[in-house]
Amino acid sequence: MSRRWHRPDERPVTNSGGPVSGRFAALDRRPVNRDGLAREDPELGLVAMRSPADPEPALELGPDGRVAAMDGRQRERFDVIDRMIADHGLDLEVAPEAMALEDGELARRIVDPGVPRAEVTRLVAGITPAKLAAVVRLLRPVEIQMAIAKMRVRRTPSIQAHVTNRLDDPLLIAADAATAVAFGFRELETTVPVLEDAPSNAVALLIGSQVAAPGALTQCSVEEAMELELGMRGLTTYAETVSLYGTEQVFVDGDDTPWSKAFLCSAYASRGLKMRVTSGGGAEVLMGAAEGCSMLYLESRCVSLARAIGAQGVQNGGIDGASVVGAVPDGMRELLAENLMVMLRDLESCSGNDTLVSESDIRRTAHTVPLLLAGSDFLFSGFGSITRYDNMFGPSNFNGDDLDDYLVLQRDWGVDGGLRPAAEEEVLAVRERAARAAQAVYRRLALADYDEAHVEAVVTAHGSKEVPVEDPLAVLEAATAVQRRPITALEIVAALAEEGFAEEAERVLAMIRERLKGDYLQTAAIFDEDMRVLSKVTDPNDYAGPGTGYEPDPGRRREIASVRQAISVREVRAEQELAAATLHLVEGPPAAAGSNPREVCIGLSPAAGRGIWTTLSGLSVRDALREIEAGLEEEGCEARLIRVRSTVDLGLVGLTAARLAGSGIAVGLQGKGTALIHRRDLVPLANLELYSVAPLIDREMYRTLGINAGRHAKGVVTVPAKNPYTEEAITARYHTRALALVAIERERSEPSPPNELTRAAS
Amino acid sequence: MTLRARSGRPVEEITVERVVAGELTAEDLRVHPDTLRAQAEVAAAHGNPQLAANLRRAAEMTALSDERLLAIYEALRPGRSTRAELLAIVAELEESGAATTAAMVREAIAGGAERGLLADP
Structure with a gap:
């Protein structure tokens, strides 16, 4: 080399x-x-928490009562962002008090559960973007988590899903929307690979969203004006793609000004539509105009601007730039801090986690878990509820194939991540209902005609690669028709009702009715499945230390706990009973010591072949016994079956049997398949050979065990068998089953002497 | 207080039966400005004067048609409108009673002029 x-x-x-x-x-x-990590480069803004160019916090009021200077800039030098924040974003009554507080003191009040949330939001309303960044910069990761638990707006956490596919197939969108709601998602966001398809996607998502339960909000992420138009027609029920940026250059490059965005916010509200803005670190660096500032500071400006223009919430935590933030030191910490800044400004946090930040499962999970533990208004601003290749936003940090992982994580930590287990039959049923509803509406409105085979493919599909494309122009034509006529939510409701989807018609209309009430325009509003609005007004976060704040109620705890993989001792017992016919053992009289020097006992544990018939490897107890007996026979030894009843400990089972064997040697066998060779003069835990990893013991190894036991009986030198080795999480996989089998062993044990055991004639 | 759509129709009358019978129009699906003003008061009482202001502007903007709303948004984007064009929008808004929205457009004119974001006449 x-x-x-x-x-x-x-x-x-x-x-x-x-x-x-x-x-x-x-x-x-x-x-x-494979992750591209970057060295810090403050000049480019490639720095997470602090850059030399970040201004010192400062606020100066002029004689007219307006802000004269902020964060190192005089009013004459304000850019459009400064101007909007200075004129509308700050509580100038509180500002002198809040700006005078030392950064560390404010940071402590943010974390301290003894300081009420409302006191923190009161103070934060009076601090400048640079001050907000300076304070949050002082928090360590666990302190950020503490602060999030206290500062998020809504008491009950929730979660948003991405629902998209490569084909913009409307039936698949509807089926996937229904699936997402079945799993517990309360906001569904779609987007398009082909912009012109957007109206069709919005319609399909709206239909599918109301199949499994009422009240999930839907959104179609497209260019600002089109998104508004779809919303005005009732085809979406909230909006999120209203982007803010932290520097003027990027803001203008994004084709907006703070005033056009403020107008857009009010425009949505004027139609009774919920909306939030989107920002997130890394965007300015990616656009090459970060002005040398840190991501945290620029994001603080975005969040402060969001409050200034009157938005009720912010989607941030990296978003499109998440991987750029993740590439620099403290990046993941910065992403979490972004979410916290939104909460500190008393706004709804839709907390990112919607970009796959790493090829590493460890790293991407480590990005999400701190927030999952702390809880957020929306833990993801798009969990990819579909499979990765169908996510037209690009893969999310968690995707459809990660659903079980996420459900188990919730269960592990006893936290509410917003999702619930859904059974396969339930999912198939809602998928079919949603696909048929979409099929019926598209037919009724003469948008498209999907046949039965298409519905069937959609219902069972893992993703769009399993869905046929009968007519490549079908979606575009449907979308064009929706746009041209134009179709509104009224036509959708009527078509659903006329096609026999009364419940869905009622639910879609209920979403329209809600926009006439306006309660869901308040901060952090969602609908629960009984159409109650949960928001800052109706469900305020009341965390004030241990024992306070949100805790899943007993029903929700059961739901979180009931993952489909969980098994009980009862189920294991029933499963064992299925194999009972494989072996009939007859319990004989109490066993006496043998005298034949070629006699080797096989000591069976209390439940082996009597409650337990299948070992952890899947091999039957019968076959394990046969192999051991065959091995002994090969060595010219005689096998004698003994039932040891008084103990579940395999060492004692083996030793007890060895003391009864003419040779003084015995094999001990537990129902779950663990086996050893023992000798009558040894202490219980000091055996001759131990085959401890029951799930990996195959026929050949039981045969070797028999052979070796025979050689020990004859006094011949034996090569001890090596325990099989595995890299797998063998204990994670089998411990639940193993402990269930031990429980069965324990039930069968009794303080009786060992007895002879024979096979019943079969 | 009976909640009504902008058309004046009580919210309870927004039913599937009426939709199917073709009795409802787009106006029945629009939020009433009074509803938004009431929500603005709730937001203010819950410590968010900015959200309240947004909802008050929204109440004013219920008077604008969808097309007009989209057109004014477009006009406010960078480099789209001259000062005179935006002043015309201000006048239009003030005439329709949209005073706070008009004030925001005035700010956009001042801020936009200072930062070179208005179109050249």
């Missing part, structure tokens, strides 16, 4: 370019090493 050396800081590599070290070669293959 030859080496070449370049610069002193370069690693030694082989001619083929790989590392010399086997250890490093293995590390190189790890997924985390």
Whole structure:
């Protein structure tokens, strides 16, 4: 192996370019090493928490009572963002008090559960963007979590889903929307690979969203004006794609000004539509105009601007730029801090986690878990409820194939991540209902005609690759028709009702009725499945330390706990009973000591072949016994079955049997398949050979066990069998089943002497 | 207080039967400005004067048609409108009683002029 050396800081590599070290070669293959990590570069704004260009917090009021200078800029030099924040975003009555507070003191009040949430929001309303960033910068990750638990607006956490597909197939969108709601998502966001398809996607999402339960909000993320238009027609029920940026240059490049955005906010509200704005670190760096500022400071400006223009909430936590933030030191911390800043401004947080930030499962999970534990108004601003390739936003940090992982994470920590287990039959049923509802509406309104085979493919599909494309122009034509006529929510409601989808018609109309009431325009509003509005007004976060704040109620706890993989001892017992016919053992008289030196006992645990018939490897107890007996026979030994009743401990089972064996040697066998060889003069835990990893013991190993036991009986040297080795999480996989089997063993044990055991004639 | 749609129709009358019978129009699906003003008061009482102001502007903007709403939004985007064009919008808004919305457009004119975001006449 030859080496070449370049610069002193370069690693030694082989001619083929790989590392010399086997250890490093293995590390190189790890997924985390496909992530592009960046060295900090403050000039470019490639820095998370603090840059030399971040201004010192300052606020100066002029004689006219207006802000004369803010964060190092005089009014004459204000950019459009400064101006909007200075003129509308700050509580100038509180400002002198709040700006005078030392950063550390304000940081402590934010974290301290003894300081009420309302006192914190009162003070934060009076601080400038630079001050907000300076204070949040002082918080360590766990303190950010504490602050989030206290400062998020809504008491009950919730979660948003992405529902999209490569084809913009309306039946698939409807079915996936229904699936998402079945799993508990309360906001559904779609978007398009083809912009012109948007109206069709909005219609399909609206229909599908109301199938499994009432009240999920829907959104179609497209260009600002089109998104508004779809909303005005009742085809969506909230909006989110109203982007804010932290520098003037990028803001204008985004084709808006703070005033056009403020107008847009009011425009949505004027039609009774909920909306939030979107920002998120990394966007300004990606657009090459971060003005040398840190991501945290620029995001503080966005969040402060959101409050200034009167938006009720913010989607941030990286979003499109999440991976850029993740590339620099403290990046994940910055993303979490972004969410907190929104909450501190007393706004709804729709908390990111919607971009796959790493190829590494460890790293992407580590990004999401801190927020999951703390709780947020929306834990994801798009959990990809569909499979990765169908996510037209790009893969989310968690996706459809991660649903079970997420459900188990909720259960592990006893936290409400907003989702619930859904059974396969239930999901198939709502998918079919949603696909048929969409099919019927598209037919009734002459938008498109999807046949039965298409419905069937959609219902069972994992993703759009399993859905046929009968007519490549069908979606575009449907979308064009929706736009041209134009179709409104009224036509959808009528078509649903006329096609026999009365419940869905009522639910879609209920969403319209709600926009006439306006209660869901308040901060952090969602509908629960009984159409109650949960918001800052009706469900305010009341966390004030341990024992306070949101806790899943007993019903919700059961729901979180009831993942489909969970098994009970009762189920394991029933499963064992199914194999009862494989072996009939007859309990004989109390066993006496044997005298044949070739006699080897096989000591069976209390439940082996009597309550337990299948070992953890899936092999039957019968076959395990047969192999052991065959091994003994090969060595010319005689097997004698003994039931040991008084103990579940395998060492004692083996030793008890060994003391009854003419040879003084015995095999001990537990129902779950664990086995050992024992000798009568040893202490219980000091056996001759132990086959401890029951799930991996196969026929051949039981045969070897029998052979070795026979050789021990004959006094011949034996090569001890090696325990099988595995890299798998063997205990995670089998411990639940193992403990259930031990419980069965325990039930069958009794303080009686060992007895003879024979096979019933079968 | 009976909640009504902008058309004056009570919210309870928004039923599937009426939709199917073709009795409802787009106006029945629009929020009433009084509802938005009431929500503005709730927002203010809950410590968010900015959200309250937004909802008050929204109440004013219920008077605008969908087309007009989209057109004014477009006019406010960078480099789209001259000062005179935006002043015409201000006048239009003031005439329709949309005083706070008009004031915001005035701010957009002042701020936009200072930062070079208005179209050249």
